[in-house]
Amino acid sequence: MNAPGFVRAAWTIARRDITATIFSRGFLIWLAMPILGLLFGILASVAQGGGGDSSREPTSAAVIDTEGAFAPWLIETARLERARDRYAQLRRRFSTVRPTEALPEALSPPPARLDVEQLQTLAENDRLDRIEREFQLGTGDTLKALGLEPTRMALTRVTAEGDLDRQAQRLLSGDPGRFGAVVLVREGEVSVVRRDGTNVDRLRTLAGQAWERRALDQAGLLQPLKTAMAGRPDIGVETIADDDREAPAGQRPDDRSTALATGAAIVLFTLISLLAGALLSNMVEEKGNKVIEILVASVPIPAIFAGKLVGMLAVSLLGVGVWGAVFGGGAMFILGQLPAGILADPARGWPQFVTLVSAYFVTAYLIYGAVYLGIGSLCTSIREVQTLSMPITILQMVVLVWTIGAIGDPDGLSATIASWFPLSAPYMWAARAAAGEQLGMHMLAIAYQLAFAGLIIFVAARLFRYGVLRSGPPPSLKQLGSSARFWVRGRSA
Amino acid sequence: MTYAIEAHGLAKRFGDKMAVGGVDLTVPAGSIFGFLGQNGAGKTTTLRMLLGILTPDAGYVTVLGDDYPLSVAHRIGYLPEERGLYPSMTARETIAFMGALRGMPLKAGRERAEELLSAHGLGDEIHSKIRTFSKGMAQKVQLLGSFVHSPDLIVLDEPFSGLDPVNQAALESIIIGERARGATILFSTHIMSHAERLCDGLVLIAGGRTRFSGSVAQARAVLPAQVVMRTVDPLENAIGHLPATFARDANGLYRFPLPDEGLDATLKRLVAANVGISELTTERPTLHDAFVAMVGDPEADDINLRSSEQETYR
Numbered sequence: 001m002n003a004p005g006f007v008r009a010a011w012t013i014a015r016r017d018i019t020a021t022i023f024s025r026g027f028l029i030w031l032a033m034p035i036l037g038l039l040f041g042i043l044a045s046v047a048q049g050g051g052g053d054s055s056r057e058p059t060s061a062a063v064i065d066t067e068g069a070f071a072p073w074l075i076e077t078a079r080l081e082r083a084r085d086r087y088a089q090l091r092r093r094f095s096t097v098r099p100t101e102a103l104p105e106a107l108s109p110p111p112a113r114l115d116v117e118q119l120q121t122l123a124e125n126d127r128l129d130r131i132e133r134e135f136q137l138g139t140g141d142t143l144k145a146l147g148l149e150p151t152r153m154a155l156t157r158v159t160a161e162g163d164l165d166r167q168a169q170r171l172l173s174g175d176p177g178r179f180g181a182v183v184l185v186r187e188g189e190v191s192v193v194r195r196d197g198t199n200v201d202r203l204r205t206l207a208g209q210a211w212e213r214r215a216l217d218q219a220g221l222l223q224p225l226k227t228a229m230a231g232r233p234d235i236g237v238e239t240i241a242d243d244d245r246e247a248p249a250g251q252r253p254d255d256r257s258t259a260l261a262t263g264a265a266i267v268l269f270t271l272i273s274l275l276a277g278a279l280l281s282n283m284v285e286e287k288g289n290k291v292i293e294i295l296v297a298s299v300p301i302p303a304i305f306a307g308k309l310v311g312m313l314a315v316s317l318l319g320v321g322v323w324g325a326v327f328g329g330g331a332m333f334i335l336g337q338l339p340a341g342i343l344a345d346p347a348r349g350w351p352q353f354v355t356l357v358s359a360y361f362v363t364a365y366l367i368y369g370a371v372y373l374g375i376g377s378l379c380t381s382i383r384e385v386q387t388l389s390m391p392i393t394i395l396q397m398v399v400l401v402w403t404i405g406a407i408g409d410p411d412g413l414s415a416t417i418a419s420w421f422p423l424s425a426p427y428m429w430a431a432r433a434a435a436g437e438q439l440g441m442h443m444l445a446i447a448y449q450l451a452f453a454g455l456i457i458f459v460a461a462r463l464f465r466y467g468v469l470r471s472g473p474p475p476s477l478k479q480l481g482s483s484a485r486f487w488v489r490g491r492s493a
Numbered sequence: 494m495t496y497a498i499e500a501h502g503l504a505k506r507f508g509d510k511m512a513v514g515g516v517d518l519t520v521p522a523g524s525i526f527g528f529l530g531q532n533g534a535g536k537t538t539t540l541r542m543l544l545g546i547l548t549p550d551a552g553y554v555t556v557l558g559d560d561y562p563l564s565v566a567h568r569i570g571y572l573p574e575e576r577g578l579y580p581s582m583t584a585r586e587t588i589a590f591m592g593a594l595r596g597m598p599l600k601a602g603r604e605r606a607e608e609l610l611s612a613h614g615l616g617d618e619i620h621s622k623i624r625t626f627s628k629g630m631a632q633k634v635q636l637l638g639s640f641v642h643s644p645d646l647i648v649l650d651e652p653f654s655g656l657d658p659v660n661q662a663a664l665e666s667i668i669i670g671e672r673a674r675g676a677t678i679l680f681s682t683h684i685m686s687h688a689e690r691l692c693d694g695l696v697l698i699a700g701g702r703t704r705f706s707g708s709v710a711q712a713r714a715v716l717p718a719q720v721v722m723r724t725v726d727p728l729e730n731a732i733g734h735l736p737a738t739f740a741r742d743a744n745g746l747y748r749f750p751l752p753d754e755g756l757d758a759t760l761k762r763l764v765a766a767n768v769g770i771s772e773l774t775t776e777r778p779t780l781h782d783a784f785v786a787m788v789g790d791p792e793a794d795d796i797n798l799r800s801s802e803q804e805t806y807r
Contacts, residue, residue, distance in 0.1 A: 293573040297546050298571075298595055
């Protein structure tokens with residue numbers, strides 16, 4: 001069969017699989033499953049009061065100031081820092097929503113350089129809301145609904161009454177949610193009283209800033225300092241957009257980069273596990289309904305194999321597209337709301353990162369899909385599928401664990417092997433996409449993985465040919481191994 | 494004469510078991526050809542080798558003039574023994590899909606599917622899903638799908654299996670109609686009556702080997718005609734004048750093979766012995782009789798009494 005005939009035959013099979021899968025009721029359930037999982041997770045979280053995390057920041061704090069002079073400084077500092085946080089979020093959201101546009105003037109100063117007057121301007125007259133509306137950066141409503149809005153701590157001044165320690169205890173142990181922490185100011189000392197496990201780092205920082213500002217003001221240094229610092233340069237970071245750039249040897253990624261890389265590998269693993277299983281079931285079903293003999297009699301087996309692989313890949317991409325739109329859109333929205341620096345940006349930016357991870361998804365799918373399809377052709381029942389696919393699933397998990405372990409030291413021997421061992425390569429390179437490997441190396445890795453996928457497809461097509469018209473129990477490894485002709489000539493045995 | 498299929502010495506082994514141990518088959522173009530054998534004789538394995546689904550361990554095959562059957566797959570239609578359809582597909586889409594597998598454009602396949610379904614009594618079921626069909630209806634859809642692309646060669650593996658008499662008759666007329674169109678039809682069966690009615694030629698295999706190849710008439714001629722005789726009285730003296738192989742059935746009829754030298758000598762002996770003969774006929778053996786006789790001894794030498802290559806079956 002010539003190449004156009006091969007492609008036509010493969011497409012005929014792929015098209016049938018695509019339409020049959022997409023227009024089935026099962027597909028909708030399959031498509032909705034992860035989304036339902038997320039919704040159930042959120043509902044469960046809401047049902048638990050969203051307070052399962054004992055280390056969360058308090059949403060409200062009381063300030064008891066026996067001297068009376070510190071509380072206004074603290075409350076004002078908190079107000080200004082809230083404005084700074086929100087401003088930083090808007091900048092980040094702008095870059096996410098409009099990645100190709102330069103920051104507008106209203107968002108151009110870096111958050112760290114905003115002085116008190118600028119912060120006061122932002123904090124007043126709903127200026128931040130106007131920026132949000134003007135540039136269509138969305139609202140925080142969705143995040144509020146999901147309980148994911150960054151903490152905006154409300155500080156309330158409370159008059160001192162008697163024993164301050166007892167008063168603080170009463171404020172903390174009052175109605176649930178009344179106050180998460182109490183700032184006590186007495187005899188020149190500032191302390192924070194909290195419930196066990198409550199994270200008051202932010203509150204302590206705010207208190208420190210307020211104390212510093214008040215001290216400077218009292219010494220008459222606040223204004224001179226502001227004047228002196230007016231000319232402070234913005235010490236930014238410039239990224240060289242050079243494809244041949246390589247990170248210095250031995251440089252370790254920071255925790256945020258590692259988290260992103262690990263996340264990419266896990267997402268890839270999860271998708272492949274979910275989708276390759278569907279491919280396996282498809283093949284067993286095909287054998288069960290006996291259509292396979294008509295296919296085998298009509299078109300070359302590699303065309304059937306390619307058609308099934310491409311068909312399910314298309315279905316998978318559709319599924320990933322839908323999930324991506326739901327989860328990815330949500331994730332981008334959440335990222336836009338988070339304070340800058342919580343999660344590292346991919347070294348080459350999100351568009352290139354997503355493109356590379358998508359490419360590695362395709363290579364991983366082709367490699368594992370071909371393996372699973374070959375296994376499916378040897379099985380006649382779901383039970384056999386479970387038996388035969390178990391070693392592959394375990395191997396896949398081992399590979400994932402190995403990859404995750406190697407991500408932390410990308411120049412180490414383990415990472416290097418994982419990058420070129422075919423079954424781990426897609427995961428490892430998806431992780432490397434987060435860290436910013438050379439683009440040329442990514443191209444080489446993709447080409448290598450596609451070549452290996454081709455080899456797997458070649459071998460699996462022979463497995464397919466060997467097992468597709470078999471009945472009875474699947475052949476043992478010994479039987480497969482002893483069938484030399486099957487390997488050499490690709491004949492049915 | 495041109496042949497749609499020429500196969501010689503086809504052999505296939507599955508592990509330790511020899512499924513087919515040397516099958517010869519020549520199917521003249523434009524004929525209806527029967528491929529007969531008991532269950533497990535190797536019919537399906539042979540057909541799969543003919544179609545390129547399985548690769549023979551030995552022997553060679555030429556289909557429609559090509560040594561590699563899959564390269565002429567677009568000119569072949571195939572109904573496998575194990576019927577298989579996608580339950581969620583409609584009848585029209587099923588037939589069009591089967592045509593598309595053979596290289597037929599999908600649109601043309603759909604149009605042709607509607608014509609075929611209407612012509613064969615399934616006009617109301619064009620858009621019905623296969624899962625709603627009876628076994629006979631589904632089988633008919635699969636059969637229509639096997640020749641939707643107007644192939645030159647149609648291979649049917651046990652096509653009559655599981656069909657009621659009405660559908661069997663309908664299938665016979667479909668096969669005859671396809672032959673009239675110019676197609677060659679090769680079908681396997683172990684139901685002799687269909688082969689007897691339809692086939693221009695046939696091959697009989699047993700134990701994975703060819704036992705007979707020729708026309709239906711030649712197959713029947715493998716066994717001698719039977720003489721059936723009724724005497725006026727069951728006289729004991731008649732017995733001594735009959736061939737030694739005679740048998741007497743419950744109705745009092747004497748049966749014996751027609752002697753090689755003819756019936757004259759036997760009749761003269763009976764008349765001379767004053768045996769009254771009230772009824773005398775000769776019966777030619779049926780294909781079923783020939784089949785049982787040939788397959789009855791799987792170890793017997795090949796019974797290629799006449800060279801099928803010299804025969805014209807139409």
